[in-house]
Amino acid sequence: MKHYTAINLIKRPTDSLGPELFEVVEKPVPDLSEGEFLVRQTHMSLDPAMLGWMSPDTESYIPRVELGSVMRSSGLGEVIESNHPEYAEGDRVMGMFGWQEMAVCTGEGINKVDASLPPEMLLSIFALPGLTATQGLYSIGKPQAGETIVVSGAAGSVGSIVGQLAKADGLNVIGVVGSDAKADWIINELGFDGAVNYKTDDLGAKLNELAPKGIDVYFENTGGPIQHRVFERMNAHGRIVVCGMIADYTASEPSPGPNWMNIIRKRLHIQGFTMPDHLDKTPELLAKLTPYVQQGKIKYRSHTLKGLESAMTGLNLFFTGENQGKLIVEL
Amino acid sequence: MKHYTAINLIKRPTDSLGPELFEVVEKPVPDLSEGEFLVRQTHMSLDPAMLGWMSPDTESYIPRVELGSVMRSSGLGEVIESNHPEYAEGDRVMGMFGWQEMAVCTGEGINKVDASLPPEMLLSIFALPGLTATQGLYSIGKPQAGETIVVSGAAGSVGSIVGQLAKADGLNVIGVVGSDAKADWIINELGFDGAVNYKTDDLGAKLNELAPKGIDVYFENTGGPIQHRVFERMNAHGRIVVCGMIADYTASEPSPGPNWMNIIRKRLHIQGFTMPDHLDKTPELLAKLTPYVQQGKIKYRSHTLKGLESAMTGLNLFFTGENQGKLIVEL
Incomplete structure (x- = not known):
């Protein structure tokens, strides 16, 4: 049986934000049911909002990430296997895949993206x-x-x-x-x-x-x-x-x-x-x-970290301010 | 020549709010020009907003009352002499007459009111x-x-x-x-x-x-x-x-x-x-x-002080909270 790597949140941040909050686990790649497809994540987005999702505060506006479950994040990936009529192998997709190499999806919350645009631009602007x-x-x-x-x-x-x-x-x-x-x-x-x-x-x-x-x-x-x-x-x-x-x-x-x-x-x-x-307004907002983007008025700068596990130390860059642009983890 | 009594602001409040901020003066009743009318004020409204108008703070949202000029206030009165085609002796009017027994008006900012309603109701609700x-x-x-x-x-x-x-x-x-x-x-x-x-x-x-x-x-x-x-x-x-x-x-x-x-x-x-x-929205708001008023759903309680000069001590009731309802000065 094949396995993939995932990172779970196991502790809520109080004063520090680093690897001590997480555990790296290996999970078996499951068989797909009808209507499911498997995504291999290629790029993960790190966003300040994640600090709210991890927070000890119980009144956060989005449900918190439960301790012991995969850390939440958005990302880009490629469909590598599909039992879903609308998704085919090779499709490029964006979604809340979390801190893991692979994700089983039903299509809910998943958007297909223009594969001709650079991944960094997709995550820096159109996400x-x-x-x-x-x-x-x-x-x-x-x-x-x-x-x-x-x-x-x-x-x-x-x-x-x-x-x-x-x-x-x-x-x-x-x-x-x-x-x-x-x-x-x-x-x-x-x-x-x-x-x-x-x-x-x-x-x-x-x-x-x-x-x-x-x-x-x-x-x-x-x-x-x-x-x-x-x-x-x-x-x-x-x-x-x-x-x-x-x-x-x-x-x-x-x-x-x-x-x-x-x-x-x-x-x-x-x-x-x-x-x-306001996610229902996404088409209108795009x-x-x-x-503005087509007229060259929106520049971006991305700061790419390499490897899934770099996410664990990458979050801290929001506090130190050392990141040079949109934080992206390339898997 | 006839005179009337007015009260000028001569000092801005810092810690206290009382007669020491004001001076009582006698002013001659002027002759009316064409397009003017003379109002004898019968009831003055005391409002918390007045504290802002007197304030030492120069960033207040309404122009402050200048030192040495009549203290600003709204009130009810009766037209007692008129050189204005639209206002006749005996008309009941509401306007920013200030702390004085009489005011010369041009009609600007003046509203005629339903004389059948009690003055206290007019100042407590419809002002x-x-x-x-x-x-x-x-x-x-x-x-x-x-x-x-x-x-x-x-x-x-x-x-x-x-x-x-x-x-x-x-x-x-x-x-x-x-x-x-x-x-x-x-x-x-x-x-x-x-x-x-x-x-x-x-x-x-x-x-x-x-x-x-x-x-x-x-x-x-x-x-x-x-x-x-x-x-x-x-x-x-x-x-x-x-x-x-x-x-x-x-x-x-x-x-x-x-x-x-x-x-x-x-x-x-x-x-x-x-x-x-938002005063341009007055008709819509009324x-x-x-x-609600006609259906008896809006009750009011007015607290009437007697005599123009009672206004000078009356303002302090907003701080002590001792007023029992809308503060009105009956002249």
Whole structure:
């Protein structure tokens, strides 16, 4: 009997995030029932949302990964065997395959993809990052040409797309990042108008310089002190898209938010969202996003780790900020 | 030459709120130009929003009252002389007359009112409080029968109407108040399902008891610790209407707000608003509100102070919470 490798979550993260949370197991390749097909995964996506799925917090918005089961993730793969009328050997597919070399699927939640596009582009733009950026920016942020937007986590998979969409739409786009190399990348490669390095800049002074007319849209991916400095500078009728709070995912004590007085003074609209609520809008979101990509306005950078087991240490790059682009594991 | 009495704001409140902020002056009754009319004010409304108009804070959403000018307020009056084709002696009118016995008007911002309705009802329901309650509850709160709403400042002029509208719409309605007498009033007179006394109750335990299925809508009039306890109990897709933050109007140090993680987890929608942005919707809002009043579903209680000068001490009742209903000054 053939076997494949899988990685189970066995412990929830508290202070650290590494191999000690997982166990590597060998599983037998099962026989397929009618209506099933077998996928050999070629590329796995690592996303900040995974930290929420692993979290000790029982109120996470998506069901948590149960201890002892395969770690959840999205990925790309190839159909290598099929008892399903709509899937044939050789089809390229995207789905929530998890941290494993193979997955038995019924077609639910599986999308066929254009095999002519590079896997890195599929996972960096036409998957969760691009859908999340498009949904949040347009449904909540409602960007208008001439306005100013601040994007935290701007070199991240979602933030980098948000900023480029806003730039293409004629906004003044400011990205918040954690290194000068990232600042350089978002300005010189992605076309952002300015960057704030939250680790080294005087946040308030830098925002005053880059957003002299105040801030109309804030796309929040991180939390942390930058949240307060942006909040103080929001213009009347500003919109805040709350997409991620990576600074708080494993914090033992949640940091306080801004006082609400400004919400009245500025008539702010603050809205949290999670992409899984809106997956039914995928065709509509892709229709919105695709022309920007076709016109060459959305660049991406992927950071590929090699081998299934590299995922276990790869997650920690979200905290250290050492990843250079969308994290992908090539199996 | 005849004179009338007016009260000017001469100092901005920091820690206290009393006659030391004002000066009483006598002003000559001017001659009317063409297109003007003279109103003798009979009833003035005192509203929490006035604290914002007086505030040292320069970012207030409505222009502040300049030092040395008449304190701003809305009120009811009677036309006693007119050079205006559309206003005749004896007409009853509502407008922003300010803290003075008489006002010269051009008709701008003035509404004629149904003289058969009691002045207290006009100022308690069909003026700022009712418009604010209706706008906030329906445009942002989007209440659905069977849901649970928490209203802070529930015995106040806005909160009491919000709660009664929500009750009429079939919600489980919980009011937050600062005394047992107010708790008794909102439950036994207004029909709220429950009350939390923020001064004496264990807030979390009481909310758990009154809102066992969590909270869908929060109508925020006060700020303070109750905000955090409600925020923690919001249901997924909850709506928060940020209408007032009286606990923070004169606080020297703004109190921290809740951490934003719940905004994502629960996909919360938080929206601040101020009624002056929406005064063009007045006819529509009155059309929504009036049937509830006609069906006897909106009760009110007014607390009338006597004489123009009583306004100077009356404002402080918003902080002490000693007012028994909508504050009105009868001239």
